[in-house]
Amino acid sequence: xxxxxxxxxxxxxxxxxxxxxxxxxxxxxxxxxxxxxxxxxxxxxxxxxxxxxxxxxxxxxxxxxxxxxxxxxxxxxxxxxxxxxxxxxxxxxxxxxxxxxxxxxxxxxxxxxxxxxxxxxxxxxxxxxxxxxxxxxxxxxxxxxxxxxxxxxxxxxxxxxxxxxxxxxxxxxxxxxxxxxxxxxxxxxxxxxxxxxxxxxxxxxxxxxxxxxxxxxxxxxxxxxxxxxxxxxxxxxxxxxxxxxxxxxxxxxxxxxxxxxxxxxxxxxxxxxxxxxxxxxxxxxxxxxxxxxxxxx
Amino acid sequence: xxxxxxxxxxxxxxxxxxxxxxxxxxxxxxxxxxxxxxxxxxxxxxxxxxxxxxxxxxxxxxxxxxxxxxxxxxxxxxxxxxxxxxxxxxxxxxxxxxxxxxxxxxxxxxxxxxxxxxxxxxxxxxxxxxxxxxxxxxxxxxxxxxxxxxxxxxxxxxxxxxxxxxxxxxxxxxxxxxxxxxxxxxxxxxxx
Numbered sequence: 001x002x003x004x005x006x007x008x009x010x011x012x013x014x015x016x017x018x019x020x021x022x023x024x025x026x027x028x029x030x031x032x033x034x035x036x037x038x039x040x041x042x043x044x045x046x047x048x049x050x051x052x053x054x055x056x057x058x059x060x061x062x063x064x065x066x067x068x069x070x071x072x073x074x075x076x077x078x079x080x081x082x083x084x085x086x087x088x089x090x091x092x093x094x095x096x097x098x099x100x101x102x103x104x105x106x107x108x109x110x111x112x113x114x115x116x117x118x119x120x121x122x123x124x125x126x127x128x129x130x131x132x133x134x135x136x137x138x139x140x141x142x143x144x145x146x147x148x149x150x151x152x153x154x155x156x157x158x159x160x161x162x163x164x165x166x167x168x169x170x171x172x173x174x175x176x177x178x179x180x181x182x183x184x185x186x187x188x189x190x191x192x193x194x195x196x197x198x199x200x201x202x203x204x205x206x207x208x209x210x211x212x213x214x215x216x217x218x219x220x221x222x223x224x225x226x227x228x229x230x231x232x233x234x235x236x237x238x239x240x241x242x243x244x245x246x247x248x249x250x251x252x253x254x255x256x257x258x259x260x261x262x263x264x265x266x267x268x269x270x271x272x273x274x275x276x277x278x279x280x281x282x283x284x285x286x287x288x289x290x291x292x293x294x295x296x297x
Numbered sequence: 298x299x300x301x302x303x304x305x306x307x308x309x310x311x312x313x314x315x316x317x318x319x320x321x322x323x324x325x326x327x328x329x330x331x332x333x334x335x336x337x338x339x340x341x342x343x344x345x346x347x348x349x350x351x352x353x354x355x356x357x358x359x360x361x362x363x364x365x366x367x368x369x370x371x372x373x374x375x376x377x378x379x380x381x382x383x384x385x386x387x388x389x390x391x392x393x394x395x396x397x398x399x400x401x402x403x404x405x406x407x408x409x410x411x412x413x414x415x416x417x418x419x420x421x422x423x424x425x426x427x428x429x430x431x432x433x434x435x436x437x438x439x440x441x442x443x444x445x446x447x448x449x450x451x452x453x454x455x456x457x458x459x460x461x462x463x464x465x466x467x468x469x470x471x472x473x474x475x476x477x478x479x480x481x482x483x484x485x486x487x488x489x
Contacts, residue, residue, distance in 0.1 A: 165413075165416060166415060167408075167412070167414065167415050170412070198412070199412065202412055241415060244418065244441055245418075248409075248441065249414070252412075
């Protein structure tokens with residue numbers, strides 16, 4: 001999760017923008033209180049959409065309240081009260097963070113200082129995940145982690161084999177996210193969440209592949225677009241095709257989202273699917289910096 | 298139109314001979330001559346038309362060499378019921394020399410359903426090139442690209458920056474240009 005999935009804030013009503021901020025802060029608080037005090041380091045905007053979709057599917061309502069933000073204690077901020085949708089999203093974030101850190105550490109191409117930091121962070125997160133799995137008597141979380149591991153191993157295999165088509169690793173990456181969200185809902189609702197999560201995962205993979213073209217070209221890291229088009233410049237010439245791919249994912253997600261009653265978050269979700277994703281993908285395709293990991297809302 | 302094979306009551310992999318036999322049997326049964334003066338005559342007439350159309354359709358498909366053994370029709374039926382894996386296996390069994398535009402089109406549809414959009418675009422492109430007069434193929438290719446406008450048509454390069462040129466910008470630019478001209482002995486705007 002890289003923070004690509006965001007609404008266009010200038011197009012949101014004030015109340016919706018406030019709700020979005022409250023969701024972000026509420027999710028951060030739930031991560032800290034219910035999962036691990038260090039997990040908020042991995043929070044990204046993408047999780048807010050997942051929380052909104054979860055809440056829409058389970059029919060939950062968000063209530064905002066003023067609370068002191070532990071990261072900015074000099075001001076009280078509006079935060080969504082903890083609900084199941086936020087707790088489940090925090091667990092998804094925990095699972096994805098753990099495997100993402102495993103990946104980064106296995107990469108080996110990082111400085112010693114960064115490796116030490118990641119190692120400490122990874123152990124912290126891994127302990128939190130272990131605790132959560134132990135507490136979960138139904139064994140659902142263990143199953144989810146197994147599925148995520150299985151999909152990740154397929155993805156790594158593709159990368160090792162030097163898969164030149166970006167389609168396949170993108171879909172596989174989508175399946176990783178799909179596996180990480182598949183719990184805590186009724187079967188029919190879960191199916192919808194899984195489908196949306198799969199497309200979000202694939203969409204993010206494509207965006208990241210395009211965004212990292214120049215960086216990967218320099219470092220020689222795996223990037224299917226570089227294998228297919230040889231240079232970052234050549235790959236960027238295919239902007240029309242890449243834009244079409246992003247639009248296809250967006251259209252599919254938007255279509256699926258129309259079948260869900262989002263209630264209070266409907267304007268935020270609509271904004272993300274109809275404006276936000278388009279704007280982000282065009283910024284990435286144009287090679288603009290800062291399309292991901294933007295400052296906090 | 299319904300599946301022509303089901304109208305004739307034969308399976309898509311039936312031989313030409315079997316299809317002809319089924320057609321003749323049905324034509325004999327529903328021939329309007331058998332229903333002269335019968336209130337069911339009109340219905341029989343409609344049925345006969347349907348049978349003729351179905352037979353013509355099958356002949357057309359098979360004479361185009363595109364659907365020997367009904368592979369493509371079967372693949373379409375499987376795809377409609379969401380059995381993409383089976384449809385793909387069926388198509389993969391068609392030898393490379395027998396692959397027609399429809400084969401590429403159907404492969405493209407499967408790829409599109411699975412989210413392999415780059416691959417799907419390639420297949421649709423090949424299908425449209427092989428049979429440029431087929432509307433289904435060209436439409437599939439075009440819709441993939443026209444989908445781009447579906448998300449609102451809101452296309453700012455950077456939503457956080459107001460990149461539009463305002464009247465202030467125009468005035469400032471003119472003022473600067475006038476100053477530069479005056480420094481060099483000329484004059485761009487006489488009144489100032």
